Amino acid sequence: MTANTPTPVTVLGTGAMGSALARAWLAAGHPVTVWNRTPARTEALAAGGAAVAGSAAEAVAAGRLVIVCLLDDSSVGEALEHASLSGRDVVNLTTGTPAQGRARAVWAEARGARFLDAGIMAVPPMIADPSSGAYVFYSGSAELFREHRDTLAVPAGATFVGTDPGFAALHDVALLSAMSGMFAGVFHAFALVRREDIAPREFAPLLQGWLTAMAGLVHRTADQLESGDYAKDVVSNAAMQAAGNATLLRTAQEQGVSPELLTPYMALMDRLVAEGRGAQDTTGMIDLLAGRPAAS
Ligand code: NDP
Numbered sequence: 451m452t453a454n455t456p457t458p459v460t461v462l463g464t465g466a467m468g469s470a471l472a473r474a475w476l477a478a479g480h481p482v483t484v485w486n487r488t489p490a491r492t493e494a495l496a497a498g499g500a501a502v503a504g505s506a507a508e509a510v511a512a513g514r515l516v517i518v519c520l521l522d523d524s525s526v527g528e529a530l531e532h533a534s535l536s537g538r539d540v541v542n543l544t545t546g547t548p549a550q551g552r553a554r555a556v557w558a559e560a561r562g563a564r565f566l567d568a569g570i571m572a573v574p575p576m577i578a579d580p581s582s583g584a585y586v587f588y589s590g591s592a593e594l595f596r597e598h599r600d601t602l603a604v605p606a607g608a609t610f611v612g613t614d615p616g617f618a619a620l621h622d623v624a625l626l627s628a629m630s631g632m633f634a635g636v637f638h639a640f641a642l643v644r645r646e647d648i649a650p651r652e653f654a655p656l657l658q659g660w661l662t663a664m665a666g667l668v669h670r671t672a673d674q675l676e677s678g679d680y681a682k683d684v685v686s687n688a689a690m691q692a693a694g695n696a697t698l699l700r701t702a703q704e705q706g707v708s709p710e711l712l713t714p715y716m717a718l719m720d721r722l723v724a725e726g727r728g729a730q731d732t733t734g735m736i737d738l739l740a741g742r743p744a745a746s
Contacts, residue, residue: 455600456480456481457481457513457515457598457601458481458513458514458515459472459475459480459481459482459483459513459515459517459601460482460483460484460485460503460509460510460513460515460516460517461475461482461483461484461485461500461509461517461519462484462486462506462509462510462516462517462518462519462520462529462530463485463486463518463519463520463521463525463529463544464484464485464486464492464495465486465519465520465521466574467519467543467570467574467577468484468486468517468519468520469494469495469574470574470577470605471517471543471577471605472484472500473495473498473577473578474577474578474604474605474606475601475604475605476495476498476500477578478604480601480604481501481513482495482499482500482501483500483501483502483503483509483512483513484496484500484501484502484503484509485502485503485506485508485509485529487529489502505532506529506532506533507532507533509533510530510533510534510535511533511534514537514538514539515538515539515541515598515601516535516538516539516540516541516563517543518530518541518543518544519543519544521544522544522545522546523544523546523547523550523554525544526542526544526554527557534561535558535561535562535563536561536562536563537563538562538563538564539563539564539565539566539591539594539597539598540558540563540564540565540566541565541588541598542554542558542565542566542567542568543568543586545569545570545619545622546619547616547619547623548616548617548619548620548623549616550619551567551589551590551615551616551617551618552614552615552616554567554615555567555590555615564590564591564593564594565590565591565594565615566588566589566590566591566594566595566615566618567588567590567615567616568586568587568618569586569618569619569621569622569623570584570586570606570622571584571585571586571587571606571622571625572584572585572586572606576606577605577606578604578605578606582606583607584605584606584607585606585607585608585609586602586605586606586607586608586609587609587618587621587622588602588608588609588618589610589611589612589613589614589615589616589617589618589619589621590613590614590615590618592610592613595608595610631715632661634711634712635661635711635712636657636661638702638707638711638712639653639657640653640657641708642701642702642705642707644707645706670731671731671733671736674731674733675733675736680727680730680731680733680734681729681730681731684729684731686731686732687728687730687731688719688723688729688730688731688732688734688735689723689728689729691719692716692719692722692723692728695712695716695719695720698712698716699712699713699716718735718738718739719732719735721738722734722735725744727744
C-alpha cells in the first residue's frame with residue numbers, strides 16, 4: 451500500500467490539530483470520517499469532503515484506522531467508552547505521559563484493538579507541509595505501524611521509536627522539555643538586553659547562531675553518557691563553568707533582570723562541583739537529575 455492508495459481514516463477530535471490532520475488526509479485523497487464532541491467544529495471538514503459521524507462509536511465503525519486527537523488522556527477514555535474497538539487500529543495522537551501511553555495500550559488491546567501511541571512534533575500550520583520539518587513519534591504495535599506507515603506519513607513524517615507504547619510520549623516530552631530549557635535561556639537573554647538600545651531583531655540572529663552552534667554538543671554529551679567517561683578531553687570543565695555563573699548572575703543583577711530561570715541549573719552545577727567533580731564535563735549533572743550513581 452502506498453500513500454496514494456485511498457485508505458479510510460477516522461479522526462476523532464477536530465480541534466486545531468485534529469482538523470489539520472483530517473485536512474491532510476482529505477487533500478491526499480483518503481476517505482475521512484470525523485467526529486467531534488461539539489459538532490459545529492466538523493463543518494469546515496464536511497465542506498471539504500469528510501463524512502461526519504454522529505457519535506465516536508459510529509466513527510470508529512467506519513473504518514479500521516482510527517486516529518484519536520483529543521485534549522488529554524481522560525478525554526480519550528470518555529470519547530471511546532461506548533465504541534467497539536475490536537479489530538481496529540487505534541493511533542492515539544493525544545498528548546500524554548509515557549505511563550498513560552502504556553495504560554492506554556493495555557486498555558485498547560483488552561478491547562481487541564492494535565494500538566500505537568504518538569507524540570506530535572509540530573504545530574497545526576506545519577501539518578501537510580513537507581518543508582516544515584514536522585514529524586510524529588510513534589510507539590507500540592510494530593505491525594500496525596508497518597501496515598499504515600504510508601498513510602500515517604501523509605500529515606507529517608512518521609518516526610517509530612519502539613514497541614514500548616510509552617516511548618513515543620517519552621521522546622515527545624523529552625524534546626519538549628529541552629525546548630523549555632532553551633526558551634528559558636532565550637527569554638533570559640532577551641531580558642538582559644531589553645533595557646538597552648539593542649534592537650531585538652538585531653539580537654535574534656546572534657542568539658540563533660549561538661544556539662545552533664552549541665546544539666551540536668548534544669552528541670558529545672551522548673558519547674560521554676555511553677562511554678561513562680566524563681573526564682576525557684574536557685575543554686569547559688564544571689568548576690570553570692560554575693565560576694563563570696557568578697558573572698552571569700552579576701550581569702543579571704546589574705541589568706535588573708531576575709535570575710529565576712537560570713538559578714536551578716546553576717545550583718545543580720554547584721552540587722556537581724561540591725561532589726568533587728569540578729574537573730569533569732558537566733555531563734554528571736544528568737546523573738544527578740536522574741538519581742543515578744556517578745559514572746566517572
Ligand atoms: P483543541 O483544544 O483545539 O481541541 C481539543 C479537542 O479535544 C477538541 O476536539 C475537543 O472537543 C476535544 N475534547 C476535549 N475534551 C473532550 C472530552 N472530554 N471528550 C471528547 N472530546 C474532548 O486542541 P488541539 O487540537 O490543538 O490538540 C489536540 C491534541 O493534539 C492535544 O493532545 C495536544 O496536546 C496535541 N497537540 C497539539 C499541538 C498544537 O499545537 N495544537 C501540538 C502538538 C500536539 P470540543 O471541540 O467538543 O471541545
